[in-house]
Amino acid sequence: MKRTSFAADTCPVARAVDVVGDWWSILIVRDALIGRRRFGEFQTGLGVAKNILTDRLRKLVATGVLEQVPAADGGAHMEYTLTDRGRELLPVVVALGQWAAAAGTPITPVDRKSGKPVRLVFRSADGRTLDPRDVRLAAADAG
Amino acid sequence: MKRTSFAADTCPVARAVDVVGDWWSILIVRDALIGRRRFGEFQTGLGVAKNILTDRLRKLVATGVLEQVPAADGGAHMEYTLTDRGRELLPVVVALGQWAAAAGTPITPVDRKSGKPVRLVFRSADGRTLDPRDVRLAAADAG
Numbered sequence: 001m002k003r004t005s006f007a008a009d010t011c012p013v014a015r016a017v018d019v020v021g022d023w024w025s026i027l028i029v030r031d032a033l034i035g036r037r038r039f040g041e042f043q044t045g046l047g048v049a050k051n052i053l054t055d056r057l058r059k060l061v062a063t064g065v066l067e068q069v070p071a072a073d074g075g076a077h078m079e080y081t082l083t084d085r086g087r088e089l090l091p092v093v094v095a096l097g098q099w100a101a102a103a104g105t106p107i108t109p110v111d112r113k114s115g116k117p118v119r120l121v122f123r124s125a126d127g128r129t130l131d132p133r134d135v136r137l138a139a140a141d142a143g
Numbered sequence: 144m145k146r147t148s149f150a151a152d153t154c155p156v157a158r159a160v161d162v163v164g165d166w167w168s169i170l171i172v173r174d175a176l177i178g179r180r181r182f183g184e185f186q187t188g189l190g191v192a193k194n195i196l197t198d199r200l201r202k203l204v205a206t207g208v209l210e211q212v213p214a215a216d217g218g219a220h221m222e223y224t225l226t227d228r229g230r231e232l233l234p235v236v237v238a239l240g241q242w243a244a245a246a247g248t249p250i251t252p253v254d255r256k257s258g259k260p261v262r263l264v265f266r267s268a269d270g271r272t273l274d275p276r277d278v279r280l281a282a283a284d285a286g
Contacts, residue, residue, distance in 0.1 A: 011250055013173050013236055016243035023160040030156050034282040090275050091238040091263060093156055099231055100159035107154055110281045111267055118265045118273055120234060124254055130261055132233050138253045139177040 016092075024048060024056045025065075029086060030093045032066065034107070037079040065089070094120045159235075167191060167199045172208065172229060173236045177250070180215065180222040208232070237263045 024046070031045050043053055057080060060066040065086040068078045082089075094109045098120060109118050122130040167189070174188050186196055200223060203209040208229040211221045225232075237252045241263060252261050265273040 011173070012240040012243035013250060014170060016239040017166040017170065023165065027157060027160065030154070030280070033280045088242055088275060090278060090280070091265070092235065092242060093280070094265075094278075095234040095238040095263070096159040097155040099235060100155035107156060108281050109265060109278050111273060112277050112279050114267075115281070116268060118267050118278055120238070120263060121266045122234070122237075122252060122261045123264045123266070123272065124257075124261050125259060129266065130254060132231060134255050135233060135237075135252050135261055136255050137173070137176045137233070137236070138251050138258070 022056070024052060025060055026089075026093065026096070028053075028056055028060060029065065029082070029089050030107070032080060032082045032086065033090060033093060037072065037081060038077070039080075042080075060086070091120055165199070167195060168203055168208075169232075169236065169239070171196075171199055171203060172225070172232050173250070175209065175223065175225045175229065176233060176236060180224060181220070182223075185223075203229070234263055 027046055028042055031042055036042055036045060039053065039057070042048070042057070043050060046053070048056075057066065061068060061080070064083055066080045067083050069081050071077050071079050090109070093107075097107050109120070110116060111118055122132060122135050124130060170189055171185055174185055179185055179188060182196065182200070185191070185200070186193060189196070191199075200209065204211060204223070207226055209223045210226050212224050214220050214222050233252070236250075240250050252263070253259060254261055265275060265278050267273060
């Protein structure tokens with residue numbers, strides 16, 4: 001059995017995979033999070049073929065992650081900005097970055113107000129911070 | 144310009160994407176995190192074609208995310224377990240799950256000791272918890 005969509009899967013991880021689609025999509029979201037808005041900016045930054053970028057942008061708009069808006073400079077072209085739903089992908093991008101991060105990581109999550117770095121951590125209901133090794137996945141339904 | 148590998152990319156998100164490879168890989172990691180170990184368990188759980196599963200398992204072993212170990216029951220077959228590096232992907236899986244989660248999410252991160260649910264949150268150096276909306280990505284080098 002070969003699956004082409006995870007949309008009906010009961011597991012939220014699989015549903016997220018279905019919406020975000022593939023790794024190009026997550027890199028587009030990363031670039032949108034650091035302020036890129038124009039087709040050409042995404043293309044240059046990612047080094048992605050135009051037809052792939054066109055397809056992924058269309059899909060991200062269709063799934064409500066990005067929206068098309070008029071150019072900020074009043075030009076005739078359209079630009080892409082993250083929806084609220086799209087901005088909520090920030091922890092996914094940061095988790096991937098923390099996993100692979102070496103010294104001098106070029107992408108850092110910071111407090112909007114202070115500009116100081118923040119970390120993505122696990123926190124218990126009583127406010128303790130847990131090491132990822134002290135966390136396990138409990139699966140009510142393995143999905 | 145069409146890219147086939149992000150390995151040399153300076154951005155850790157892109158490097159993570161290169162190692163984990165594709166969404167099947169992250170779903171395999173999810174299943175390994177909830178305790179699946181055997182080829183047949185992954186295949187049944189994911190509904191993935193054998194050739195794709197074989198390829199992804201091989202790649203995850205080659206990149207140090209999974210390792211092959213003798214069967215826990217003493218049988219002749221090999222099983223797959225997460226390496227330390229692989230287990231560190233837990234925040235990525237949880238971030239994807241939190242993004243798509245509805246009520247009654249079947250996969251919940253819990254404290255290994257207490258079994259109580261924990262959350263993935265942003266935390267500042269002084270210990271405050273930040274809403275994702277109060278966090279932005281600062282890119283020293285947009286990569």
